[in-house]
Amino acid sequence: MEFKEAKNKFVQTWGALGSQWGINKTMAQIHALLMISNEPVSMEDIMEELQISRGNTSMNLKALMDWGIVYKEYKAGERREFFTAEKDLDELAVKIARERSKREIKPALKILKEVSTIDVSNSAEEKHFVDQTSKLYDFVLKADNMLDKMTEFNENWLGRLVLKIMK
Amino acid sequence: MEFKEAKNKFVQTWGALGSQWGINKTMAQIHALLMISNEPVSMEDIMEELQISRGNTSMNLKALMDWGIVYKEYKAGERREFFTAEKDLDELAVKIARERSKREIKPALKILKEVSTIDVSNSAEEKHFVDQTSKLYDFVLKADNMLDKMTEFNENWLGRLVLKIMK
DNA sequence: ATAAACTTTCATTTATTTTTGAAAGTTTAA
DNA sequence: TTAAACTTTCAAAAATAAATGAAAGTTTAT
Known part of the structure; x- marks a missing residue:
């Protein structure tokens, strides 16, 4: 080629x-x-x-x-x-992750929190809804925080140094 | 609400x-x-x-x-x-990750490998192309492997147990 | 202040993706 | 084996997303 x-x-x-x-x-x-x-x-x-x-x-x-x-x-x-x-791929990944988090994940989390905290009767259906959306909220929050941690780490000079050495 | x-x-x-x-x-x-x-x-x-x-x-x-x-x-x-x-969110994440890897990442990796291994003249432009696409290949491969490792871990019963306990 | 060189905006057009619904296909019960 | 109850397929239609290009906007040099 x-x-x-x-x-x-x-x-x-x-x-x-x-x-x-x-x-x-x-x-x-x-x-x-x-x-x-x-x-x-x-x-x-x-x-x-x-x-x-x-x-x-x-x-x-x-x-x-x-x-x-x-x-x-x-x-x-x-x-x-x-x-x-931007040609540094770590930097690129961090920026994309941060932007998608800000634009898409954070707003979705807000809604998830809203819908998972409604008062419900004790019907199995409604209980399941709250249970499942709460779990989802926790899950997405955890994943999103992981991204945040990664980006912070990448911004901090010691972290960068460690990364450079690891490469 | x-x-x-x-x-x-x-x-x-x-x-x-x-x-x-x-x-x-x-x-x-x-x-x-x-x-x-x-x-x-x-x-x-x-x-x-x-x-x-x-x-x-x-x-x-x-x-x-x-x-x-x-x-x-x-x-x-x-x-x-x-x-x-599927209501187990870890399972859900693993399945989505595995499927996207199979359908999108793996084929892209194949192309990246192809284009990053061409023979080039010693023009700066062509050298930069090979250098940058090689780096991208390594990066994407590493990220994709990380996903694989996660899914393997999730499939192995000891890993599952550890996850359950950590929750 | 003017005009040339360039960039941005946005109403309209074009391309792509998704949805529909009716016909074809499948399964089960009698 | 027939027909009712249900699901799938796929060509055509509708909805959505992206691209065009000309007019408006901006910057710089003289």
Whole structure:
């Protein structure tokens, strides 16, 4: 396989993986493209490479920056903007985890808490509901806290050092 | 909040969470409904409760059974089929993790391996590509193995015992 | 202050995914 | 073996999500 083919295959695969996990295909593809670029890429280049419109590119770059996994860069003497991706994979994982937790898990937890704390009659059905949703609340909370712990650990310099050494 | 309202809120929330993670809404809603049911539920009941068609119900129940998180049950003297969800959350997590690994992660890993092992010229661009995709391969492999280890641990009876005691 | 170079926004179009429902298939009881 | 009771399939329709592109907005150089 030659480079160009491999590059394309990687971008397509990353895009497909993204959509299976609820991230829009183009967003994942742009991210893939930036990840494997050794230098900042302009909007024009992204449009050209992925054959997508300016608007689409702009919106998805914005989304990637909101997730904190793509950065804007300015080149001296260049008017236009360039973009780079976070390339440290631990950092990337932490940022994605934190963002999904904030946007999706935390709000779901709030609802789980609400519905699991209703007053119920003593019908078996209602008791089971409270029991099961409470368990679910505890489970999700525990899993989410684990993520938090991991991200904290990754932010703390000693932790980072340990990780680096372990690699 | 009264029971019926809480139940509905839970089903809607679980459905929304599902779609954010690439699982179709109805599939997640049916699963939610079965999770909080203290007894097996018929197809008719699911259709009624979620206001969806017979075909939709049938297909999504099949998908849930393929994932191994919903089971068919037969009641003595009843012609129609009933359904129950896996209610043990550790078991549920393991099954979802295993299935997503098999369907999505493993195939992606295969591609990552392919593209990260191409022969490249010594251009910085191509070197960076191989370097970055190799790192990604290692990273994803490590994460996926971690899941495998967790599922193995969960299947082994001693591990289960330890988990039970820890709870 | 003006205009060129560039980016963002958002109403409309397009593509993708999900749902429907009727026909085909299956199982069971008599 | 027949028919009633039930489930599955799948082509077509509907709903949802994503992409386009032109107009509006912004920044920078002169």
